[in-house]
Amino acid sequence: DFCCNQKEVLIGTLLGDAHLERNKLSHNARLRFDQTYPEHKDYIDHLYSIFGNLTGPKGQPKVYVRKPDKRTGKIYSTLAFKTRALPCLTPYHDMFYVNGRKIIPNNIAELITPVSLAFWIMDDGGITHHKQTVLHTNSYTEEEITLLQSALLNKFKLGTRLINKNKIKKQWLIVIPVRQKINSLQDIVSEHMLDSMKYKIHRTSSDQQSTVLP
Numbered sequence: 001d002f003c004c005n006q007k008e009v010l011i012g013t014l015l016g017d018a019h020l021e022r023n024k025l026s027h028n029a030r031l032r033f034d035q036t037y038p039e040h041k042d043y044i045d046h047l048y049s050i051f052g053n054l055t056g057p058k059g060q061p062k063v064y065v066r067k068p069d070k071r072t073g074k075i076y077s078t079l080a081f082k083t084r085a086l087p088c089l090t091p092y093h094d095m096f097y098v099n100g101r102k103i104i105p106n107n108i109a110e111l112i113t114p115v116s117l118a119f120w121i122m123d124d125g126g127i128t129h130h131k132q133t134v135l136h137t138n139s140y141t142e143e144e145i146t147l148l149q150s151a152l153l154n155k156f157k158l159g160t161r162l163i164n165k166n167k168i169k170k171q172w173l174i175v176i177p178v179r180q181k182i183n184s185l186q187d188i189v190s191e192h193m194l195d196s197m198k199y200k201i202h203r204t205s206s207d208q209q210s211t212v213l214p
Contacts, residue, residue, distance in 0.1 A: 005115065009050055010092060012116035014102070015148075016123030016136075020093040021082070028085040029093035035123075037063050037079035042196050043122055044079045054083035104144035109151035117156065118192035125200045132178055133185055133201050134163070138171040145172050157182040 013033065014020070022029040031051065035044050044061050052059070061081040068075050083089065095105045105111065112120075124136045137145050145162065152158040152174075159180060163173040176185050185201050193201070 008115035012119030029089040032082040034080040037077040118189035135174040
């Protein structure tokens with residue numbers, strides 16, 4: 001079994017880019033983390049410090065070089081590691097996956113904590129040119145995104161709005177405005193975030209970026 005902190009981090013990363021792999025229903029699930037390298041090395045190393053006890057003896061993060069991007073020709077690298085297949089992970093696969101697709105559980109408001117939100121932002125958040133935090137929710141349905149918005153409002157009193165990233169495919173981003181009526185995002189998650197990732201929640205004096213930074 002794993003500890004409470006691991007569960008909170010697991011929920012947050014599953015809302016982001018982490019994956020639970022399960023070859024057959026008779027098999028247990030394993031957890032995989034994959035981030036761009038070298039940009040997010042500190043973050044992967046931090047995740048390994050949390051979940052390293054669930055990996056095998058050679059389970060340290062490894063660098064993988066991808067094939068050249070078809071559009072740009074650039075070669076990207078990722079840093080990844082995965083846990084062993086474990087019974088303690090299998091219930092979360094049942095909770096977050098239906099027919100191989102990652103979903104948002106109906107009880108997400110009960111599952112998410114400040115630690116979970118912090119890791120969700122670090123894992124798959126970004127910041128706009130207005131210095132507003134965004135959460136990439138491209139793979140979820142509108143109903144699931146509404147569920148996430150409700151969870152953020154009910155659990156943390158965080159108001160949000162949506163950006164339609166792709167009108168044809170209906171891909172959305174959740175935006176957390178800087179100005180909130182009650183709680184600030186920084187007060188909720190800052191203590192749980194790596195310093196190298198806090199740019200995703202803090203406004204700076206520079207306003208040069210005009211796109212959403214990963």
